[in-house]
Amino acid sequence: MHSAVPRRHGATARKAAALVAAAALSLGAALGTATAANAAPSAGTISDASFTWGLSGEAGGGAFFGGCNFLSAGTAGDTGSSRLWTEADGFYSTQSGNVTIVKPNAAGELQQPTWATKCQTPQGTAVSASSTTSLTKNAVVFDGGAGTVAADGSTEIAWTGSFTVAFYGGLTYWTATDPVLTLDGSGNGQLTATASGYGTSMEDMTQWVPIAGREIVLADITAAATDDDGLTVTPDYLGETVTTAGTPQSTTGATWGSFPQSFVDFQQLTGQSSYWYSSGGSRDAAKPTTPLDVSYELTAGGTDPGTDPGTDPGTEPAEDEQDIDVTVPAAPEPETGSFGWAFTSAAAVDLGTATQAGSTFTADGSLNTIAVTDTRSGGAGAYSWSISGSVSDFASEDGSFSAGYLGWTPSVSEAGAGVVAGAPVSSTLSGGAGLGSSATLASSTAAASAAVDAALSLVIPSDTAAGDYSATLTVTALG
Numbered sequence: 001m002h003s004a005v006p007r008r009h010g011a012t013a014r015k016a017a018a019l020v021a022a023a024a025l026s027l028g029a030a031l032g033t034a035t036a037a038n039a040a041p042s043a044g045t046i047s048d049a050s051f052t053w054g055l056s057g058e059a060g061g062g063a064f065f066g067g068c069n070f071l072s073a074g075t076a077g078d079t080g081s082s083r084l085w086t087e088a089d090g091f092y093s094t095q096s097g098n099v100t101i102v103k104p105n106a107a108g109e110l111q112q113p114t115w116a117t118k119c120q121t122p123q124g125t126a127v128s129a130s131s132t133t134s135l136t137k138n139a140v141v142f143d144g145g146a147g148t149v150a151a152d153g154s155t156e157i158a159w160t161g162s163f164t165v166a167f168y169g170g171l172t173y174w175t176a177t178d179p180v181l182t183l184d185g186s187g188n189g190q191l192t193a194t195a196s197g198y199g200t201s202m203e204d205m206t207q208w209v210p211i212a213g214r215e216i217v218l219a220d221i222t223a224a225a226t227d228d229d230g231l232t233v234t235p236d237y238l239g240e241t242v243t244t245a246g247t248p249q250s251t252t253g254a255t256w257g258s259f260p261q262s263f264v265d266f267q268q269l270t271g272q273s274s275y276w277y278s279s280g281g282s283r284d285a286a287k288p289t290t291p292l293d294v295s296y297e298l299t300a301g302g303t304d305p306g307t308d309p310g311t312d313p314g315t316e317p318a319e320d321e322q323d324i325d326v327t328v329p330a331a332p333e334p335e336t337g338s339f340g341w342a343f344t345s346a347a348a349v350d351l352g353t354a355t356q357a358g359s360t361f362t363a364d365g366s367l368n369t370i371a372v373t374d375t376r377s378g379g380a381g382a383y384s385w386s387i388s389g390s391v392s393d394f395a396s397e398d399g400s401f402s403a404g405y406l407g408w409t410p411s412v413s414e415a416g417a418g419v420v421a422g423a424p425v426s427s428t429l430s431g432g433a434g435l436g437s438s439a440t441l442a443s444s445t446a447a448a449s450a451a452v453d454a455a456l457s458l459v460i461p462s463d464t465a466a467g468d469y470s471a472t473l474t475v476t477a478l479g
Contacts, residue, residue, distance in 0.1 A: 041149045041228045042300045049145030049157045049230075049296035051181070052102070052110075055218075056237075056259075057286035058275055059165060060103070060136035062129035066169020068119035069275075071138050073099040075175045075196075076164040078386075080423035080440050081208045081433070082200040085170030087115045098145075099161040103138040113138065132285040139290075142179065149298065153185035155226060157296065164197075165272075172200050172271045174211070176218060181294065187224035190217050190260075191235070191292070200271045206433035208440065210386050210478055211269050217260035219292060230295035236260075237289040242277050244268075250280035255288050339376055339385060339447070339479040344369045349473070351458055359462050360429060367408065367454040367473075374416075374479065376447040385479030386443035387452060388422070391435040392474075396467035401460050403471060404434025408454040410441045416448025427459035438476065 054060060054071075062068050066084050074096030077089070085091050094101040094112040102110040104122045113120075113136070119127055121134060128134040140163040147157030158180045166173040174197030183189035196213040219235035242249055242258035245268050250256055258264060258277035267273040278284045345368040354361035376383045391403040407426040412419050422440030426432025433439070442452045 041153065041155070041226050041298055043149050043151045043153075044301040045299045046145070046147040046149060046155070046157055046296045047299065048143075049147060049159070049294065050141060050143045051145070051159070051179075051292060051294045052139050052141045053219075053292045054137060054139035054290040055165065056276070056289055057132065057135045057137075058283060060127070060138040061283065061286045062119075062127035062131070062134055063168045064129045066167075066171055068127050068136060068169065069165075069167045070118045070136065071101050071140050072164040072166060073101050073140070073162075074164065075162045075177070076166070076173055078198065078210075078440070078443060079170065079208075081206075082171045082198075084168075085166065091164075091170070092118065096163075097161045098143045098159060099163050100141040100143070101138060101163070102141055103136050110139075129283075132283060135286065145296065147181075147296075150185075153226070155181070155183045155189075157181045157294070167272055167275060173197060174266070174270045174272070177213070179218065183221065183224060183226065187221070187226055187231070187233075189221050189224070191219040191221065192216065193218050195263075195266050197270050199269045206437040207271075209269075209388070209438050211266075212478065214266065216262040216266045218263060219289065220260050221292075228298045230293070232291055232293045234291045235289040237287075244273065244277065247274040247279045250278045250284065252280075253278065253284060255285045257288060259289070339372075339374045339383070341370055341372045341387065341477050341479075344371050348470075349456065351456065354458065354460065356462060361458075361460050361462055361464060363458040365456045365458075367456060370441070370452040370475070372442070372444075372450045372452060372477075374444070374447045374449050383447040383479070384418075384443070384445050385477065387441045387475060387477045388438045389435070389441055389473055389475045390438040392472045393436070394469040394471040396465070396469045398467040399465035401464055401469070402428070402434065403436040404428040405458055405460045406435045406471070407432055407457050407459075408435065408439070408441075409457070410452065410454045412442050413451045413453070415450035416444070416446070418446035419444040419448050419450045421452075427457065429459045429461070441475070 059069055059071060072091065073093045076091040092115055101112060103113050105111055106123050120136060121127055122137060127136055142159040142161060145157045145159040147155065149155050160178055162175050162177040164173055164175045174195060176193040176195055179191055179193040181191050192215055194213045195216045197211045199209040199211050200207045221233055221235055224231045224233040237257040237259065240258045242261055242264050249258060256278035264273055264276055267276050278287060349365055349367060351363040351365040354363040370387065374385060391406055393403050394401050405427045409424040410421040412421045419442060421442050425435060425439045428434045441454060442450060
């Protein structure tokens with residue numbers, strides 16, 4: 001879809017300018033934090049609030065594998081492993097509820113990209129990982145926000161919805177949900193959200209672990225110049241130090257800095273951490289934050305300190321009466337139900353005696369059925385769960401071999417709506433990732449019970465020492 005996204009409050013020019021300014025940031029120009037005098041907004045109620053933000057140039061930059069990094073509206077589904085997204089997955093979206101993904105065309109007009117154009121510059125050429133100025137400049141737009149401005153100018157605005165940040169064509173991705181902007185009367189504050197996603201590693205891409213939601217700071221903000229229409233500010237990055245658990249931060253060069261500490265800590269789980277602070281790499285110039293634009297309707301509702309509302313100086317106070325009505329609903333029914341799981345048999349899984357097949361030995365078996373019982377209620381999407389497993393290396397008195405030689409094909413039965421089996425995992429000798437790292441057995445997007453099974457397949461080298469081998473399966477359930 002190439003239609004222009006409708007804008008509100010007459011703020012189109014400001015939002016377009018903020019988005020295009022990302023190019024200047026990536027070149028290291030105009031990199032100072034906004035320090036304009038803060039014309040504090042009037043006290044009142046905020047409605048119809050929107051914000052537009054591209055996070056960083058790198059969030060729309062070329063990737064050394066997978067085409068590019070990109071933003072997607074909504075919460076993406078589970079790929080089941082670290083792999084490239086495809087159009088057929090249906091994960092990529094430019095519209096989800098209050099959330100829209102946009103990027104400028106050659107004329108600077110914000111438009112919704114498509115799967116085919118998401119990795120293109122405004123001029124229509126493919127972004128290049130070899131250039132920190134070759135960027136899509138995509139951004140996320142949240143609409144429908146609401147909040148308040150207090151008498152001292154402090155502001156709070158909340159939005160409902162999610163967007164997903166995918167790097168390397170989807171090899172690693174995470175989601176931010178329900179952002180909240182808070183500023184004090186001096187324009188200092190934060191943009192926070194609940195972050196979730198999947199964990200992997202560039203050193204071991206066989207890892208794929210669901211990450212439970214946690215609140216993080218998306219952006220630290222200093223001296224934002226606010227008024228009755230909104231604000232435009234470049235969140236803090238330049239010169240910000242961060243503690244890292246992997247690649248150390250580089251503190252040299254014109255564009256060194258970092259996203260907030262809680263943000264980087266979360267990215268340590270996703271495998272993206274070094275892409276959100278200066279690491280001394282060739283992409284550092286694309287990592288600084290891009291301008292954040294917020295616009296809204298403000299209905300004045302505050303009073304001048306020291307003035308008695310309803311009093312006209314020099315006259316007697318006026319009096320009037322007004323009824324106040326309220327309807328109190330019946331107390332909600334308490335939440336019922338529970339989530340649990342268990343193996344239906346405590347017996348060890350026996351793969352039998354391996355048989356020779358060319359240059360390998362093979363053995364097959366079946367995982368003991370896992371019974372998932374989920375009786376929670378609360379409507380579609382209120383609950384979800386996932387079950388994953390990994391295997392230790394096999395060992396005997398005479399030797400050992402890698403857990404990666406074992407694979408499985410999960411299946412589900414007696415399953416409620418929303419339950420899906422995990423992707424098959426094959427032995428490393430068959431070109432797969434094996435079960436040495438965690439792999440998904442089954443997951444559900446809703447409260448639903450199921451029987452979870454898996455066919456096991458072992459492929460080992462024919463020169464493996466004879467013996468009776470055993471391993472331990474560790475199963476993890478999140479619900």
